[in-house]
Amino acid sequence: MPDRYSTKSLDRAANAHLARFTLGVTPYGMASTFFTWGAHLMGAPGKQVQLAEKAARKAMRFGVYMNQLARDPNTPGCIEPLPHDHRFDHESWQRWPYNLMHQSFLLTQQWWYNAACDIDGVTKHDEHVVSFVTRQMLDMVSPSNFIATNPEVTRATLDEGGGNLMRGMQNFLQDWERAVSGKPSVGAEDFVPGRDVATTPGKVVFRTHLLELIQYAPQTDSVQAEPILIIPAWIMKYYILDLSPHNSLVGHLVDQGYTVFMVSWRNPTAEDRDMGMADYFDAIEQAFDAVGAIVPDQKVHAMGYCLGGTLIAAKAAQMARDGQDRLASLTLLATQVDFTEPGELQLFISESEVTFLENMMWDQGYLDTKQMAGAFQLLRSTDLIWSRYTHDYLMGKRQDMFDLMAWNDDATRLPYRMHSEYLRKFYLGNELAQGQYHIDGKPVTLDAIDVPLFCVSTTSDHIAPWQSVYKLHLLTEPSLTFVLTSGGHNAGIVSEPGHKGRSFHIHTTDQDDPYIPPETWETVAKPHEGSWWPALVDWLNARSSGKTTPPKMGTGKGKYRPLEDAPGTYVFQK
Numbered sequence: 038m039p040d041r042y043s044t045k046s047l048d049r050a051a052n053a054h055l056a057r058f059t060l061g062v063t064p065y066g067m068a069s070t071f072f073t074w075g076a077h078l079m080g081a082p083g084k085q086v087q088l089a090e091k092a093a094r095k096a097m098r099f100g101v102y103m104n105q106l107a108r109d110p111n112t113p114g115c116i117e118p119l120p121h122d123h124r125f126d127h128e129s130w131q132r133w134p135y136n137l138m139h140q141s142f143l144l145t146q147q148w149w150y151n152a153a154c155d156i157d158g159v160t161k162h163d164e165h166v167v168s169f170v171t172r173q174m175l176d177m178v179s180p181s182n183f184i185a186t187n188p189e190v191t192r193a194t195l196d197e198g199g200g201n202l203m204r205g206m207q208n209f210l211q212d213w214e215r216a217v218s219g220k221p222s223v224g225a226e227d228f229v230p231g232r233d234v235a236t237t238p239g240k241v242v243f244r245t246h247l248l249e250l251i252q253y254a255p256q257t258d259s260v261q262a263e264p265i266l267i268i269p270a271w272i273m274k275y276y277i278l279d280l281s282p283h284n285s286l287v288g289h290l291v292d293q294g295y296t297v298f299m300v301s302w303r304n305p306t307a308e309d310r311d312m313g314m315a316d317y318f319d320a321i322e323q324a325f326d327a328v329g330a331i332v333p334d335q336k337v338h339a340m341g342y343c344l345g346g347t348l349i350a351a352k353a354a355q356m357a358r359d360g361q362d363r364l365a366s367l368t369l370l371a372t373q374v375d376f377t378e379p380g381e382l383q384l385f386i387s388e389s390e391v392t393f394l395e396n397m398m399w400d401q402g403y404l405d406t407k408q409m410a411g412a413f414q415l416l417r418s419t420d421l422i423w424s425r426y427t428h429d430y431l432m433g434k435r436q437d438m439f440d441l442m443a444w445n446d447d448a449t450r451l452p453y454r455m456h457s458e459y460l461r462k463f464y465l466g467n468e469l470a471q472g473q474y475h476i477d478g479k480p481v482t483l484d485a486i487d488v489p490l491f492c493v494s495t496t497s498d499h500i501a502p503w504q505s506v507y508k509l510h511l512l513t514e515p516s517l518t519f520v521l522t523s524g525g526h527n528a529g530i531v532s533e534p535g536h537k538g539r540s541f542h543i544h545t546t547d548q549d550d551p552y553i554p555p556e557t558w559e560t561v562a563k564p565h566e567g568s569w570w571p572a573l574v575d576w577l578n579a580r581s582s583g584k585t586t587p588p589k590m591g592t593g594k595g596k597y598r599p600l601e602d603a604p605g606t607y608v609f610q611k
Contacts, residue, residue, distance in 0.1 A: 053400030066389030204433030224438025307402030346372025495529030
């Protein structure tokens with residue numbers, strides 16, 4: 038209708054402003070989900086009886102615990118926290134009355150989980166959303182968050198005469214001032230790319246509006262003939278893979294005799310609002326052309342991390358479709374290509390949520406870094422919000438900044454069109470896994486990829502759960518070496534040799550081997566202590582043709598001449 042344009046603009050403007058207060062989380066979708074859950078719960082008298090019985094049993098259980106505690110102060114708790122919940126680890130939580138407080142809280146938390154789940158007519162997604170939101174609300178009122186009910190804070194306040202609270206107030210005001218003025222977190226300024234992080238020597242040898250291509254200087258007399266091209270995620274800066282000198286994956290690969298190229302993405306602005314996924318695929322094509330010109334007549338070991346892995350997987354499928362024999366292997370790090378089970382991140386991906394984000398991005402031209410950070414912090418609110426609140430503001434202490442935390446504070450924006458296409462086609466439509474995603478007007482299928490695959494996932498990844506990453510086995514045909522390493526989405530990848538507490542499982546499934554479900558994979562895979570990086574190097578060596586003289590830095594002159602020293606200029610864009 039002719040008059041719909043103006044009313045549509047009004048809708049978008051209203052929702053765009055609302056989104057700034059909700060950190061990009063749609064209140065309409067949440068309200069709809071809770072209405073659906075509540076209506077079905079009202080129509081389930083059996084479930085109501087079950088919940089009443091559970092409440093009575095928990096009350097009886099707590100009463101018995103109180104009675105036993107009166108006779109024996111060392112009585113163990115009647116419920117244990119979940120393995121990842123460390124709020125009540127301190128021994129002071131086992132003393133009266135704090136033991137009663139945290140035990141009552143854990144029983145209430147468990148009851149609400151039962152109330153949210155297993156209701157006829159409610160989808161698993163809606164159940165997970167209700168469970169997630171109720172957990173966030175309960176986390177807000179946890180006894181660990183208040184001075185009078187947290188024994189550690191109470192003791193510190195009494196011992197210091199409130200000095201911890203004064204320091205905490207100073208910390209809060211400092212954080213608030215930095216947040217509203219757009220400054221990085223305290224201590225992040227001590228990790229400057231090119232000086233403290235991203236220090237592996239190299240040159241920017243190619244630049245477009247969307248990317249800079251960095252070629253790293255050789256550190257050995259001879260190198261493997263096939264170069265490595267790394268495609269990082271464009272949601273953060275590239276130097277997660279070139280962090281400090283001691284934990285740089287790029288530095289490790291260069292030291293092992295590889296010519297490494299890295300893409301450094303531009304930080305988009307409102308002027309880039311109409312850049313779409315096609316522009317990113319074109320940029321990768323240009324990066325391959327540059328590598329081919331600098332290291333001619335050689336195939337490339339392609340490597341992608343997170344969203345960059347999804348991008349290079351789709352690009353590899355397109356190359357195979359078009360008969361481009363440019364790849365020697367493909368390595369994917371913490372990468373999903375099937376989005377049917379994307380972990381807790383799926384709680385924020387629905388038609389209502391995507392539309393809400395589109396309205397916000399339509400208004401400003403991009404998804405801002407703080408708007409992304411809000412959702413990710415909610416996924417791990419106990420660790421990223423309330424633990425920090427207790428430590429920094431109630432205890433008055435500061436956690437020392439380190440390289441990975443500083444990198445995590447250095448996010449990038451996402452263009453309106455690209456992010457909308459990514460969410461709709463990959464997350465909502467799952468088009469890549471279903472062979473329905475189009476590049477250059479024709480569909481690509483992952484089973485067309487015909488080069489060996491090396492896939493790394495992590496045990497504690499809340500963004501790309503390893504069971505979801507593992508689905509690559511069902512979508513590709515070639516030999517696939519799968520690694521499951523300890524750690525999270527970022528820390529598990531930054532797992533340099535010598536890092537204490539690291540371990541991994543590894544197993545190769547050849548083309549004709551039967552499928553092994555993830556439930557039994559760990560019983561078949563071989564366990565190892567330490568870093569998975571040497572296993573990657575061994576795998577790459579076995580798929581390389583041998584050593585040769587290191588190539589020049591760029592082509593010396595012309596289109597791919599060295600422009601400036603790494604880490605370039607795009608990494609500094611704020």
